[in-house]
Amino acid sequence: MTQLARRHLLFGCFRQAGQGAVLPFRPPWSLAWTDEAAFAAACSRCDACIAACPAGVLKRGDGGFPELTFAATGCTLCRECVSACRDGAFAADAAEPWNLAVAFTEACLPGRGVECRTCGEHCEAGAIRFRPRLGGAPLPALDADACTGCGACVPVCPAGAIEPRRRAAGSSPLPAAERASAPLFPTEAP
Ligand code: SF4
Ligand code: SF4
Numbered sequence: 001m002t003q004l005a006r007r008h009l010l011f012g013c014f015r016q017a018g019q020g021a022v023l024p025f026r027p028p029w030s031l032a033w034t035d036e037a038a039f040a041a042a043c044s045r046c047d048a049c050i051a052a053c054p055a056g057v058l059k060r061g062d063g064g065f066p067e068l069t070f071a072a073t074g075c076t077l078c079r080e081c082v083s084a085c086r087d088g089a090f091a092a093d094a095a096e097p098w099n100l101a102v103a104f105t106e107a108c109l110p111g112r113g114v115e116c117r118t119c120g121e122h123c124e125a126g127a128i129r130f131r132p133r134l135g136g137a138p139l140p141a142l143d144a145d146a147c148t149g150c151g152a153c154v155p156v157c158p159a160g161a162i163e164p165r166r167r168a169a170g171s172s173p174l175p176a177a178e179r180a181s182a183p184l185f186p187t188e189a190p
């Protein structure tokens with residue numbers, strides 16, 4: 001597993017478009033999803049959002065800023081972190097909590113001949129479907145429009161084959177045409 005892939009698993013992160021910087025995942029609805037600098041300026045590092053998170057997916061990260069990890073479970077999108085912040089570090093009125101989805105890597109077991117549907121069984125949004133194929137176990141395919149980016153599928157995968165990915169604004173992780181023909185997403189960072 002590459003260093004970036006390992007960080008994806010332990011602490012969500014993404015590579016900033018066109019730049020080498022790897023930024024951590026922040027809480028849903030936080031300003032960081034559109035402007036990391038604005039979030040860093042607003043957040044007082046008080047830990048209120050971390051303390052308020054019933055799922056325990058928020059941790060104190062580099063510099064004392066809250067980071068989100070899917071290492072143990074997913075985010076329920078309950079908005080408790082949003083309500084707890086008194087420093088204006090969240091865009092509470094934003095329609096979307098973030099622009100996250102997931103990608104399946106080639107570590108996925110059905111691609112290696114082993115039957116597995118664990119991720120689909122844990123996706124409450126019904127965003128993972130299994131495509132039958134000749135001569136092999138059905139492969140998972142993401143309905144990117146249905147995926148909320150909750151990350152519930154990430155820690156349950158026995159192969160560590162699911163990576164949370166930040167989407168480009170208004171898009172799916174892959175163009176629709178490519179999505180239709182590619183049940184497994186590529187592993188390169190976006
Ligand atoms: S939305 Fe809820 S589960 Fe998700 S990070 Fe905020 S408090 Fe935690
Ligand atoms: S849980 Fe992991 S190994 Fe199993 S089908 Fe989903 S991505 Fe593949």
Ligand code: SF4
Binds near residue numbers: 142147149151
């Ligand atoms: S991240 Fe997407 S695919 Fe995974 S469980 Fe959540 S909604 Fe389903």
